[in-house]
Amino acid sequence: MLDKQTIVGVIGSGAMGSGIAQVAAMAGHNVVLYDTNNAALDKAKAGLNNTLQKLQEKGKIANADEVFSRFSFADTLSTFANCGLIIEAIVEKLEVKKAVFTELETIVSADCVLATNTSSLSVTSIAAACKKADRVFGLHFFNPAPLMALVEVIPAVQTNEGLIPAAKDLMKAWSKIPVITKDTPGFIVNRVARPFYGEAIRIYEEGIADMATIDHAMTAGGFRMGPFALMDYIGHDVNYVVTETVFQSFFFDPRYKPSFSQKRLLEAGWLGKKTGRGFYNYAEGAITPAPNADVTLATAILERIVAMLINEAVEALYLNIASASDLETAMTKGVNYPKGLLAWCDEWGADKCLAILDSLYHEYHDDRYRASVLLRKKAFDRTKFIDKN
Numbered sequence: 403m404l405d406k407q408t409i410v411g412v413i414g415s416g417a418m419g420s421g422i423a424q425v426a427a428m429a430g431h432n433v434v435l436y437d438t439n440n441a442a443l444d445k446a447k448a449g450l451n452n453t454l455q456k457l458q459e460k461g462k463i464a465n466a467d468e469v470f471s472r473f474s475f476a477d478t479l480s481t482f483a484n485c486g487l488i489i490e491a492i493v494e495k496l497e498v499k500k501a502v503f504t505e506l507e508t509i510v511s512a513d514c515v516l517a518t519n520t521s522s523l524s525v526t527s528i529a530a531a532c533k534k535a536d537r538v539f540g541l542h543f544f545n546p547a548p549l550m551a552l553v554e555v556i557p558a559v560q561t562n563e564g565l566i567p568a569a570k571d572l573m574k575a576w577s578k579i580p581v582i583t584k585d586t587p588g589f590i591v592n593r594v595a596r597p598f599y600g601e602a603i604r605i606y607e608e609g610i611a612d613m614a615t616i617d618h619a620m621t622a623g624g625f626r627m628g629p630f631a632l633m634d635y636i637g638h639d640v641n642y643v644v645t646e647t648v649f650q651s652f653f654f655d656p657r658y659k660p661s662f663s664q665k666r667l668l669e670a671g672w673l674g675k676k677t678g679r680g681f682y683n684y685a686e687g688a689i690t691p692a693p694n695a696d697v698t699l700a701t702a703i704l705e706r707i708v709a710m711l712i713n714e715a716v717e718a719l720y721l722n723i724a725s726a727s728d729l730e731t732a733m734t735k736g737v738n739y740p741k742g743l744l745a746w747c748d749e750w751g752a753d754k755c756l757a758i759l760d761s762l763y764h765e766y767h768d769d770r771y772r773a774s775v776l777l778r779k780k781a782f783d784r785t786k787f788i789d790k791n
């Protein structure tokens with residue numbers, strides 16, 4: 403159904419759309435890239451050409467011109483008539499996406515399949531904009547798409563079941579690592595990773611440690627970046643908005659509650675590295691704060707945040723959001739965690755993780771710290787999540 407001959411249409415030529423178009427063209431497809439903004443399309447065209455030339459110089463592709471010749475650039479949707487797969491990567495607004503999907507259906511053939519790269523919207527509600535809703539599914543790439551291997555494949559409620567294995571195979575053919583996730587807020591990565599940011603901010607707000615110390619505790623524990631440095635890198639306009647969207651979409655579950663510290667940064671326009679100021683100051687000459695190197699404090703910080711992360715992964719498994727192996731793959735390949743969270747739980751023992759959460763729950767009387775039923779079961783029966791045999 404989906405193979406190398408499939409012409410791929412990409413809607414939206416911004417950061418994600420141009421990256422996805424590059425991946426598809428490098429995998430051998432002819433690609434039509436479309437945007438309503440001509441300046442964005444011109445920028446993508448120049449950027450793709452430049453990137454492909456650089457890849458040729460580095461010996462990563464044989465012939466940049468040949469790959470570039472697979473692109474066509476379009477300012478009208480009618481160009482998509484011959485596409486077999488269309489991936490939408492436009493602005494993250496439900497009504498705009500729905501309007502595009504409805505219009506697309508008047509142009510494409512009956513067997514063309516339609517994917518959305520949404521990070522936070524319901525794929526099911528986007529599919530509902532189509533008459534043939536069973537052809538719609540989610541393909542969530544990570545930024546930058548050419549470099550990040552993980553792709554979350556998301557069946558909507560309406561999606562034809564046969565489409566998902568075909569999408570998975572196609573992603574493998576694109577040298578990606580696909581995982582399958584239910585259509586629930588944040589899918590896998592943006593859901594399970596929430597405590598990495600949220601719990602770090604709580605620890606800071608309570609005055610238990612400063613940002614540099616929390617960041618140090620997490621990098622010493624194997625994470626590539628500390629939570630504050632990472633939030634500044636992602637940008638608070640993106641990271642805070644994802645947190646708020648996930649919180650609202652989960653019917654205000656306290657587990658995902660956003661923080662005022664981060665909201666104020668957004669309001670101040672202190673978006674992080676890109677604006678020169680976020681949690682940290684990136685101005686020339688600004689003093690980098692030194693962490694407190696106390697090992698006991700670092701261990702307590704690491705264990706509190708990792709216990710919260712493990713609990714999210716265990717709860718996602720319990721609610722059948724994804725398989726154990728897809729949960730592990732998503733967190734190690736999508737956000738480069740040093741190990742899978744379920745394996746981490748096995749290493750600690752579920753009883754240790756449960757004891758940390760129960761102690762927080764008793765201290766705060768806050769549902770934010772409620773342990774997953776599955777974690778409690780595992781602590782009781784002492785079985786592992788990952789069967790190593």
Ligand SMILES: NC(=O)c1ccc[n+]([C@@H]2O[C@H](COP(=O)([O-])OP(=O)(O)OC[C@H]3O[C@@H](n4cnc5c(N)ncnc54)[C@H](O)[C@@H]3O)[C@@H](O)[C@H]2O)c1
Pocket residue numbers: 413414415416417418419436437438439442490491492493494498502519520521522542543544545
């Ligand atoms: N940036 C990320 O880290 C990231 C990661 C994964 C998924 N996503 C998702 O990918 C999508 C795009 O994000 P982005 O960061 O590439 O955004 P972007 O702002 O860089 O690009 C969006 C592009 O879509 C175009 N556009 C807007 N409305 C359009 C329409 N009606 N028809 C055609 N083109 C239109 C804009 O002109 C712009 O060029 C969003 O749904 C976002 O949630 C983003």
